[in-house]
Amino acid sequence: MNAPRSGPGRWELPALRLWHAALAGGFLVAWLTADEDTYRMHVFAGYWVLIAVALRLGLAAIGTPRGPLALVRPGRSRLMIWMGGILMTMVGAAALSGVVADAVTSVEDLHEGLSEGGLWLIPAHAVLVAWVFQGKRLREKVLSTIRPSVVPMLVLLGLVAASPAYAVDPARDAILATYAAAAKAADGTFGGFSAARGEQIYRARNTVNPDFPSCATCHTDDPTRPGRHAKTGREIAPAAVSANPKRFTDAEKVEERFNRDCKTVLGRECSARDRGDFITFLASK
Amino acid sequence: MRSIVVGAGLLLSLTAPALADRVAPLTDPVTLKACGECHMAFQPDFLPARSWARMMDTLDNHFGESAAMAPDKAAHIRRVLEDGAADRVGGKVAGRFLRWVAPGGTPQRITENPAFLRKHDFPESEWARPEVKAKSNCPACHKRAERGDYEED
Numbered sequence: 001m002n003a004p005r006s007g008p009g010r011w012e013l014p015a016l017r018l019w020h021a022a023l024a025g026g027f028l029v030a031w032l033t034a035d036e037d038t039y040r041m042h043v044f045a046g047y048w049v050l051i052a053v054a055l056r057l058g059l060a061a062i063g064t065p066r067g068p069l070a071l072v073r074p075g076r077s078r079l080m081i082w083m084g085g086i087l088m089t090m091v092g093a094a095a096l097s098g099v100v101a102d103a104v105t106s107v108e109d110l111h112e113g114l115s116e117g118g119l120w121l122i123p124a125h126a127v128l129v130a131w132v133f134q135g136k137r138l139r140e141k142v143l144s145t146i147r148p149s150v151v152p153m154l155v156l157l158g159l160v161a162a163s164p165a166y167a168v169d170p171a172r173d174a175i176l177a178t179y180a181a182a183a184k185a186a187d188g189t190f191g192g193f194s195a196a197r198g199e200q201i202y203r204a205r206n207t208v209n210p211d212f213p214s215c216a217t218c219h220t221d222d223p224t225r226p227g228r229h230a231k232t233g234r235e236i237a238p239a240a241v242s243a244n245p246k247r248f249t250d251a252e253k254v255e256e257r258f259n260r261d262c263k264t265v266l267g268r269e270c271s272a273r274d275r276g277d278f279i280t281f282l283a284s285k
Numbered sequence: 286m287r288s289i290v291v292g293a294g295l296l297l298s299l300t301a302p303a304l305a306d307r308v309a310p311l312t313d314p315v316t317l318k319a320c321g322e323c324h325m326a327f328q329p330d331f332l333p334a335r336s337w338a339r340m341m342d343t344l345d346n347h348f349g350e351s352a353a354m355a356p357d358k359a360a361h362i363r364r365v366l367e368d369g370a371a372d373r374v375g376g377k378v379a380g381r382f383l384r385w386v387a388p389g390g391t392p393q394r395i396t397e398n399p400a401f402l403r404k405h406d407f408p409e410s411e412w413a414r415p416e417v418k419a420k421s422n423c424p425a426c427h428k429r430a431e432r433g434d435y436e437e438d
Binding site for chain 1: 314315318322323324325345348349350351352353354355416417418419421422425
């Protein structure tokens with residue numbers, strides 16, 4: 001038997017820092033490249049993050065039991081251990097769901113949600129680390145002005161930070177505002193969009209194209225249900241916002257679809273008012 | 286040892302003809318998304334570059350519907366399709382389809398090429414199955430078609 005080591009190896013703290021930099025860097029790259037154009041880089045960074053998370057467990061196994069690489073260190077704040085665990089689980093789950101989403105597109109929403117959650121946990125993690133390590137001075141300063149305990153305060157902070165992620169989509173409002181401005185410019189008497197007029201467009205039976213007589217031909221009579229391309233059979237995500245929150249949030253795609261489908265189904269261009277009415281109808285469904 | 290070699294050889298010879306029904310998967314994300322929104326994003330190996338050029342020039346009337354898109358996006362997809370076209374990349378599958386294309390011809394429907402028809406000589410009832418719906422719906426029967434694998438299932 002060797003004599004018991006007096007302390008952790010000298011490599012352990014640098015290894016921890018290097019690992020932290022790799023994880024943070026990987027997450028940053030994945031976040032910045034979460035777009036169609038940079039999809040390959042995003043996938044690469046995602047796997048990098050996943051490997052980093054797995055590596056952390058490996059490092060913990062080879063590190064000194066009470067050293068810097070241990071997952072639970074005696075004397076360390078409970079809150080920090082919990083935060084580390086939750087953050088790692090969240091980031092790991094986000095990366096893992098990304099791997100699945102690469103093959104199964106329906107998992108994309110889950111992947112986005114988990115990544116968003118991980119993103120909000122990071123500043124909370126930073127605040128906590130600053131709190132614990134900056135020590136007494138910071139603590140006393142804040143605590144002397146505000147007495148309530150730290151934990152509920154942090155929870156509150158996290159909730160406030162996370163709420164915008166679940167709010168009404170500002171992108172859809174911006175698209176509607178653009179159409180409203182164009183409709184007003186075209187007709188001074190324009191007095192706002194109407195879900196009823198939008199519904200008329202959606203349900204009307206047209207004669208221009210026998211393959212596609214109505215919007216409902218592909219999107220079904222109940223827009224909250226998934227549709228099906230009348231000719232190719234390709235599944236179409238529900239048109240109604242309540243069933244598909246991503247609807248009408250990508251201005252470029254919205255324009256493309258109106259430009260195409262109005263011509264195909266109605267045999268004409270849709271005006272800005274038509275477009276706004278249509279969105280208003282499907283946002284109300 | 287000898288039996289392993291023989292076994293491996295036998296296995297290889299069994300898979301070899303199947304490999305002939307494969308093309309490189311389409312990987313460009315913009316092309317995959319734009320085409321795949323309405324139908325399977327077909328690998329460009331089945332048509333010559335001039336056919337793809339014509340297709341991207343006539344998106345206003347894409348098999349009876351408008352598939353118009355922003356010019357820069359169309360230009361990008363056009364490049365991807367032309368670069369991967371049958372007469373640019375070659376290969377077994379591309380050669381089989383190209384054989385039936387007249388010099389200078391710009392066919393648009395892959396499903397009308399005799400190379401396709403000879404292998405899909407089924408009664409109408411097969412095509413009418415609800416999960417098939419259209420001849421362009423390769424993955425209905427070829428589960429790995431979107432990965433470029435058209436082996437029989």
